[in-house]
Amino acid sequence: MDSSSKTVVLITGANTGLGLETAKSLFARPESYHVLIGCRGDLERAKTAIFELRESSPASTSLADALSIDITSDESIASAFQQVQEKYGHIDVLVNNAGADLESAVAAGQMTPRECWNEMYNVNVTGTHLFTSAFAPLLLASKASTPRMLFITSGLSSLTELANGESPRYTNPPAGWPKPIVPFFPYRVSKSGMNMVATEWARLLRKDGVCVFLISPGLLNTGLGSNRKTGQGPNLGALGAIDPAIGAGFCADVIEGKRDGQAWPTNVLRKDAVQQW
Numbered sequence: 001m002d003s004s005s006k007t008v009v010l011i012t013g014a015n016t017g018l019g020l021e022t023a024k025s026l027f028a029r030p031e032s033y034h035v036l037i038g039c040r041g042d043l044e045r046a047k048t049a050i051f052e053l054r055e056s057s058p059a060s061t062s063l064a065d066a067l068s069i070d071i072t073s074d075e076s077i078a079s080a081f082q083q084v085q086e087k088y089g090h091i092d093v094l095v096n097n098a099g100a101d102l103e104s105a106v107a108a109g110q111m112t113p114r115e116c117w118n119e120m121y122n123v124n125v126t127g128t129h130l131f132t133s134a135f136a137p138l139l140l141a142s143k144a145s146t147p148r149m150l151f152i153t154s155g156l157s158s159l160t161e162l163a164n165g166e167s168p169r170y171t172n173p174p175a176g177w178p179k180p181i182v183p184f185f186p187y188r189v190s191k192s193g194m195n196m197v198a199t200e201w202a203r204l205l206r207k208d209g210v211c212v213f214l215i216s217p218g219l220l221n222t223g224l225g226s227n228r229k230t231g232q233g234p235n236l237g238a239l240g241a242i243d244p245a246i247g248a249g250f251c252a253d254v255i256e257g258k259r260d261g262q263a264w265p266t267n268v269l270r271k272d273a274v275q276q277w
């Protein structure tokens with residue numbers, strides 16, 4: 001099969017974590033993909049990821065290319081768009097996977113709380129939206145019967161679950177001040193904002209035949225929240241995080257169209273995982 005007949009899947013933040021595992025899951029399947037491994041900064045990390053991909057499924061007919069993309073940089077988005085447009089002319093699936101939880105940077109004195117909130121909003125909301133906006137025309141240029149757009153959200157961002165007051169993970173503190181620190185507060189707020197971004201994209205693309213999904217992949221043992229400089233951060237394993245390959249398999253099912261019946265307006269949620277995370 002030549003490269004032009006493969007399903008082109010662009011995954012942001014695919015040098016590690018859920019993004020890389022999703023690419024691995026695609027490589028392990030019989031369908032043939034051309035996966036664009038989004039990576040910010042040093043592209044050597046994407047090249048190492050591609051090496052891992054090939055090692056994990058040596059018989060795969062899928063291909064992968066590294067793509068430099070920092071979703072908080074307009075220049076990086078424009079440059080990535082130009083490269084993908086020139087080389088492929090379209091994409092079939094866009095996976096908005098890049099995301100950040102930067103609270104450990106406040107604990108380490110590297111950011112003020114305001115900088116942390118603003119930067120998380122920049123990555124998880126503004127950057128995700130502006131990246132999507134730039135690449136939407138390439139998705140509309142897809143010849144696939146159903147182009148797909150995925151947003152990776154979190155069960156922690158559910159307004160319904162928080163507001164109904166029944167979740168054991170949200171207990172009310174006693175009256176008085178100070179209140180205890182709320183874990184993952186800015187992360188949850190920014191992911192709630194991203195949920196609106198995704199829902200708006202679903203509305204905008206509804207008549208274009210694009211299936212849009214909001215996916216909560218479960219609590220996964222990745223580098224999320226870990227400080228890239230000090231290595232410190234939440235111990236997700238101790239919180240019960242599962243192998244990211246499990247969430248990745250679910251994302252790959254969505255990419256393959258196995259969940260199209262649950263595209264917007266119904267969100268795709270792994271209910272068992274959402275209850276934990």
Ligand SMILES: NC(=O)c1ccc[n+]([C@@H]2O[C@H](COP(=O)([O-])OP(=O)(O)OC[C@H]3O[C@@H](n4cnc5c(N)ncnc54)[C@H](OP(=O)(O)O)[C@@H]3O)[C@@H](O)[C@H]2O)c1
Binds near residue numbers: 019
């Ligand atoms: N882990 C979980 O339990 C969990 C649960 C629900 C949802 N999610 C979501 O799943 C997605 C993947 O997270 P993960 O768990 O795999 O965490 P991860 O291991 O920290 O991976 C996050 C990826 O996003 C990239 N990224 C961060 N900021 C970026 C930017 N400005 N531009 C481009 N890429 C950027 C990171 O790049 P660097 O390597 O350069 O930092 C990394 O490749 C996120 O959206 C996260 O919110 C995770």
